[in-house]
Amino acid sequence: MSYTKEDILEALKSVLYFPKHDSIVNLDMVRDIRLDGKKVSFAIFFPERDEQNENIVRQAAISAIINNVDTEAEVDAEIRFPSDPLARIKNIIAVASGKGGVGKSTVAANLAIALAKQGFKTGIMDADIYGPSIPLMFDVVDAKPTVKEEHGQQWIIPVEKYGIKVLSIGFFVDSAQALIWRGPMASNSLKQLLNETEWGALDYLVIDLPPGTGDIQLTLAQDFKITGIAVVTTPQEVALADARKALSMFNQEKIRIPILGLVENMSYFTPAELPENKYYIFGREGGKELAEKTGVPLLGEIPLVQSIRESGDDGAPITLDESSPVAEAFMQMARNIDNVIKERKL
Numbered sequence: 531m532s533y534t535k536e537d538i539l540e541a542l543k544s545v546l547y548f549p550k551h552d553s554i555v556n557l558d559m560v561r562d563i564r565l566d567g568k569k570v571s572f573a574i575f576f577p578e579r580d581e582q583n584e585n586i587v588r589q590a591a592i593s594a595i596i597n598n599v600d601t602e603a604e605v606d607a608e609i610r611f612p613s614d615p616l617a618r619i620k621n622i623i624a625v626a627s628g629k630g631g632v633g634k635s636t637v638a639a640n641l642a643i644a645l646a647k648q649g650f651k652t653g654i655m656d657a658d659i660y661g662p663s664i665p666l667m668f669d670v671v672d673a674k675p676t677v678k679e680e681h682g683q684q685w686i687i688p689v690e691k692y693g694i695k696v697l698s699i700g701f702f703v704d705s706a707q708a709l710i711w712r713g714p715m716a717s718n719s720l721k722q723l724l725n726e727t728e729w730g731a732l733d734y735l736v737i738d739l740p741p742g743t744g745d746i747q748l749t750l751a752q753d754f755k756i757t758g759i760a761v762v763t764t765p766q767e768v769a770l771a772d773a774r775k776a777l778s779m780f781n782q783e784k785i786r787i788p789i790l791g792l793v794e795n796m797s798y799f800t801p802a803e804l805p806e807n808k809y810y811i812f813g814r815e816g817g818k819e820l821a822e823k824t825g826v827p828l829l830g831e832i833p834l835v836q837s838i839r840e841s842g843d844d845g846a847p848i849t850l851d852e853s854s855p856v857a858e859a860f861m862q863m864a865r866n867i868d869n870v871i872k873e874r875k876l
């Protein structure tokens with residue numbers, strides 16, 4: 531006698547999960563049904579550990595198959611529980627920007643390094659599906675994260691570099707291919723990546739978001755508990771206008787991620803040989819004014835310096851270099867962010 535997954539589901543409709551007063555099928559607890567000759571296997575996902583009911587449900591499920599589908603079936607019913615891989619991460623900081631090219635990835639990478647230098651266990655997740663640049667900045671372009679299997683589930687192990695756990699959507703998805711994805715597909719792949727990675731215990735996970743305010747940002751806001759968001763801008767009016775839009779989007783009722791503040795990047799230009807000289811080529815204090823007007827803290831003012839770009843391109847961001855005066859700007863930004871989180875008890 532041959533039977534289908536539908537036959538299995540039909541039979542399991544009679545199995546109840548008492549605490550929720552419904553059948554395990556209606557509650558969508560049955561997953562991964564596999565059929566192979568007389569062998570029937572499936573997993574039953576419990577919302578939480580429930581020793582009393584685990585065995586009752588498992589036995590009832592096995593009986594349901596034997597009694598209603600095939601008396602000779604060899605049934606393997608595995609009980610599983612959700613594991614929340616983000617549960618051991620104390621703070622998740624998303625780095626966002628209204629527009630691209632303002633230095634979001636540069637700020638995210640240097641923030642992660644500064645936090646790690648300040649003694650925090652840190653990870654960085656590159657969620658910029660359309661233009662992932664964290665692998666380049668951490669010199670792990672060819673890295674292949676390993677996968678381990680535990681309790682029937684596969685877990686991605688992030689790559690480690692400079693004492694930081696690094697994961698990029700670019701390790702898995704070709705960005706040229708991602709460009710033709712519709713929003714929901716991009717969101718799904720990000721969700722999957724966040725949910726299936728073994729980050730372990732972290733004080734900080736820094737997420738480098740794609741620019742703007744699209745599906746990815748919405749997904750993160752709605753499905754994950756983000757501690758707060760840092761918005762990166764440059765001082766020109768056009769960038770500030772986009773930053774303002776981003777600030778108001780993250781503030782909306784249905785999103786509501788706490789805004790940690792604004793980071794002004796490329797605040798002024800300093801030539802390496804004349805570090806005392808500051809040239810405000812994109813205008814002066816635009817970030818500060820926007821922060822004041824919108825009532826958010828100014829978390830940092832990062833100068834425009836050739837070595838910031840070079841160190842990023844070389845895969846060893848400037849904050850790794852203790853002798854660099856620019857590193858101090860990023861270290862201060864990291865302290866400010868940590869302070870905002872602690873003061874507000876986020």
Ligand SMILES: Nc1ncnc2c1ncn2[C@@H]1O[C@H](COP(=O)(O)OP(=O)(O)O)[C@@H](O)[C@H]1O
Nearest residue numbers: 630631632633634635636833834835838839842
């Ligand atoms: N403060 C800075 N000084 C010099 N170059 C910078 C600075 N910030 C960013 N850059 C450079 O500008 C370019 C865009 O920065 P990136 O961080 O990739 O921006 P985004 O992630 O917002 O698109 C990169 O080449 C980067 O090295």
Ligand SMILES: [Mg+2]
Nearest residue numbers: 634635658663
């Ligand atoms: Mg970027």
